[in-house]
Amino acid sequence: MVNITEKIKEIEEEMKRTQKNKATEYHLGLLKGKLARLRAQLLEPAPGAGAGGGTGFDVSKSGDARIALVGFPSVGKSTFLSKITKTKSEVAAYAFTTLTAIPGVLEYAGAEIQVLDLPGIIEGAAEGKGRGRQVISAAKTSDLIVMILDATKRAEQRALLEGELEAVGIRLNREAPNIYLKIKKAGGMKITFQAPPKRLDEKMLYNILRDYKILNCEVLVRDENATVDDFIDVIMKDHRKYIKCLYVYNKIDSISLEHLDALAREPHTCVMSCELSLGLPDVVARCWHELQLMRIYTKRKGIEPDFSEALIVRKDSSIEDVCDQIHRTLKETFKYALVWGASARHVPQRVGLGHVVADEDVVSIVAK
Numbered sequence: 001m002v003n004i005t006e007k008i009k010e011i012e013e014e015m016k017r018t019q020k021n022k023a024t025e026y027h028l029g030l031l032k033g034k035l036a037r038l039r040a041q042l043l044e045p046a047p048g049a050g051a052g053g054g055t056g057f058d059v060s061k062s063g064d065a066r067i068a069l070v071g072f073p074s075v076g077k078s079t080f081l082s083k084i085t086k087t088k089s090e091v092a093a094y095a096f097t098t099l100t101a102i103p104g105v106l107e108y109a110g111a112e113i114q115v116l117d118l119p120g121i122i123e124g125a126a127e128g129k130g131r132g133r134q135v136i137s138a139a140k141t142s143d144l145i146v147m148i149l150d151a152t153k154r155a156e157q158r159a160l161l162e163g164e165l166e167a168v169g170i171r172l173n174r175e176a177p178n179i180y181l182k183i184k185k186a187g188g189m190k191i192t193f194q195a196p197p198k199r200l201d202e203k204m205l206y207n208i209l210r211d212y213k214i215l216n217c218e219v220l221v222r223d224e225n226a227t228v229d230d231f232i233d234v235i236m237k238d239h240r241k242y243i244k245c246l247y248v249y250n251k252i253d254s255i256s257l258e259h260l261d262a263l264a265r266e267p268h269t270c271v272m273s274c275e276l277s278l279g280l281p282d283v284v285a286r287c288w289h290e291l292q293l294m295r296i297y298t299k300r301k302g303i304e305p306d307f308s309e310a311l312i313v314r315k316d317s318s319i320e321d322v323c324d325q326i327h328r329t330l331k332e333t334f335k336y337a338l339v340w341g342a343s344a345r346h347v348p349q350r351v352g353l354g355h356v357v358a359d360e361d362v363v364s365i366v367a368k
């Protein structure tokens with residue numbers, strides 16, 4: 001493991017030394033590819049390795065979605081968990097008060113959202129410092145990362161943390177690159193660009209693919225702005241996770257109004273003071289919004305819909321997903337469904353399993 005860390009350092013240093021220009025472009029691209037491969041290796045648990053591997057904490061998923069609280073020590077992660085759930089996680093003024101993952105349940109809009117309070121991570125977490133790798137593995141399993149930041153600390157903390165998450169393949173608030181890659185058994189490499197690329201060329205992709213020992217494949221670059229990093233992300237797609245992130249600045253009781261105002265205007269950002277219970281409902285509402293969960297109400301024939309209890313489904317869910325939520329075997333006897341609400345073209349609309357529902361639709365399933 002030490003060896004991989006050293007190799008990573010070596011490559012990072014070589015990249016720093018290498019001037020960026022047309023002549024070094026290919027070499028830098030290759031180094032980036034190597035770096036990505038080594039970082040992925042670092043995250044594989046070593047054979048026979050016990051704790052400290054890339055396995056996260058032993059907390060099973062529950063509820064409708066999972067939120068991970070990630071941040072440096074003593075920013076107020078545990079205080080936040082204790083405020084928004086019934087779980088009490090230990091709070092103290094010293095770093096590393098929390099040593100493992102503490103799950104709580106946030107009840108909101110009829111949904112149960114699991115919130116994981118995690119140990120603080122420090123610089124170098126991605127390389128295995130502290131419990132960093134375990135924390136990051138846990139974050140990787142979440143539907144939303146809530147990055148808690150200390151409003152009284154330097155502005156760089158945010159970029160530092162993002163860097164740690166990036167290094168292990170987490171991509172925050174981004175979509176997978178629009179590049180198609182199909183690995184084949186024979187036929188050589190076929191590289192096509194949908195529009196003239198601005199930051200890539202065929203030779204560069206060819207070199208990187210060869211370095212990854214991918215000799216037979218089909219590539220279609222659909223995005224003219226795609227970069228080498230995007231291309232490496234596509235090759236490494238099994239090690240990449242695209243997760244939403246909400247940045248939450250805590251301790252605004254201790255900063256000026258001007259500073260607070262500037263922080264609150266950053267994208268994907270909320271501000272709060274757990275100590276003064278300021279801004280908490282807003283943070284929770286933003287979490288709900290970012291999770292993009294939908295509430296579906298069911299209705300039996302001849303009876304008013306049941307608005308007291310919603311089924312919680314993910315964004316873009318279909319009637320099939322709704323059936324699966326109700327009962328494992330329901331779709332076997334499914335005949336059609338009637339839908340009232342935003343997704344219905346006329347009410348009620350008669351639809352099949354593939355119909356995509358909208359938030360707060362009312363659905364009545366008709367069985368064979």
Ligand SMILES: Nc1nc2c(ncn2[C@@H]2O[C@H](COP(=O)(O)OP(=O)(O)OP(=O)(O)O)[C@@H](O)[C@H]2O)c(=O)[nH]1
Pocket residue numbers: 071072073074075076077078079080090091092093094095096097098099118119120121250251252253254272273274275276
């Ligand atoms: N001023 C101020 N202090 C706060 C606020 N929220 C939490 N604190 C204090 O910050 C300190 C750290 O809080 P914790 O909740 O233990 O922080 P943590 O991020 O869970 O820390 P670790 O588990 O050690 O990583 C405690 O002394 C809290 O009382 C706040 O809104 N304002």
Ligand SMILES: [K+]
Pocket residue numbers: 073074075091092093094095096097098
């Ligand atoms: K603490």
Ligand SMILES: [Mg+2]
Pocket residue numbers: 077078079089090091097098117118119120
């Ligand atoms: Mg804590």
